Amino acid sequence: MLGFIFPAHNYEKTDAGYKQGAYADFLISFFDAWFDSHTDLRVHNFEAAIASAFGKPSSLAGIGNAAADIISFAPDGTVESGDSYGICEYERLEGISPRVGIALASLSNYSQQQSTGGTLPTSAACQCCSVADICGGGLLEHRYSVSRGFDNPSYYCHDLSRFYTHLRTRLREAIA
Ligand code: SF4
Known part of the structure; x- marks a missing residue:
C-alpha cells in the first residue's frame, strides 16, 4: 500500500521552497493514472479520500478530519x-x-x-469549503499558528482544495 505525506510545515514553520499547486499537480496526475487503470494498487490517501467523498469514515488522519x-x-x-x-x-x-x-x-x-x-474541531475557515467533507481541514500539525492555534485551514489548503475538487469531479463522472 502506498501513501503520500505532505512535508512537515505550517504557518510558523513555513517552507521557502513550497510552490503552491505543485503538490496538487503531482497528486492529480498520479490519481488519474491510478483511477483509470491501476486501482489494483492500494493507495491509502486515495482510498480514504474516496471514502470521505461518499460520507464514510476516513481511516487516515488528515483526510475527512479523522x-x-x-x-x-x-x-x-x-x-x-x-x-x-x-x-x-x-x-x-x-x-x-x-x-x-x-x-x-x-x-x-x-x-x-x-x-x-x-473527530477534530474544524477551522471556521474550512466550514464553507466545498471539499470540507473530503479534506476536513488537513493534518492537525499543518494547521498550526501561534496566534490561532489549530483554528486555521491547512498550510497546504491550496493544493488540497485543487486535488479534492478534481477527485470529486472524477468520481461524479465515473458514476454519471
Ligand atoms: S481544502 Fe482548505 S478550506 Fe477546504 S477543508 Fe481543506 S484546508 Fe479547509
Missing part, C-alpha cells in the same frame, strides 16, 4: 498522538520545555479526539 489513531513515543520519551507535532511551537508556553509542551498538547488533543468520537 483523528490520528496512533500514539508515537519519541526517543526522548515524548508521547505524541502523531509523529510530527514537533513542528508546532509549543515552546512559547511559559515555563514548559518544548518537548514536554508538545507532549501535553498532544495528549490533550488525543483526549479531545476520544471525547468527540474520533
Whole structure:
C-alpha cells in the first residue's frame, strides 16, 4: 500500500521552497493514472479520500478530519498522538520545555479526539469549503499558528482544495 505525506510545515514553520499547486499537480496526475487503470494498487490517501467523498469514515488522519489513531513515543520519551507535532511551537508556553509542551498538547488533543468520537474541531475557515467533507481541514500539525492555534485551514489548503475538487469531479463522472 502506498501513501503520500505532505512535508512537515505550517504557518510558523513555513517552507521557502513550497510552490503552491505543485503538490496538487503531482497528486492529480498520479490519481488519474491510478483511477483509470491501476486501482489494483492500494493507495491509502486515495482510498480514504474516496471514502470521505461518499460520507464514510476516513481511516487516515488528515483526510475527512479523522483523528490520528496512533500514539508515537519519541526517543526522548515524548508521547505524541502523531509523529510530527514537533513542528508546532509549543515552546512559547511559559515555563514548559518544548518537548514536554508538545507532549501535553498532544495528549490533550488525543483526549479531545476520544471525547468527540474520533473527530477534530474544524477551522471556521474550512466550514464553507466545498471539499470540507473530503479534506476536513488537513493534518492537525499543518494547521498550526501561534496566534490561532489549530483554528486555521491547512498550510497546504491550496493544493488540497485543487486535488479534492478534481477527485470529486472524477468520481461524479465515473458514476454519471
Ligand atoms: S481544502 Fe482548505 S478550506 Fe477546504 S477543508 Fe481543506 S484546508 Fe479547509
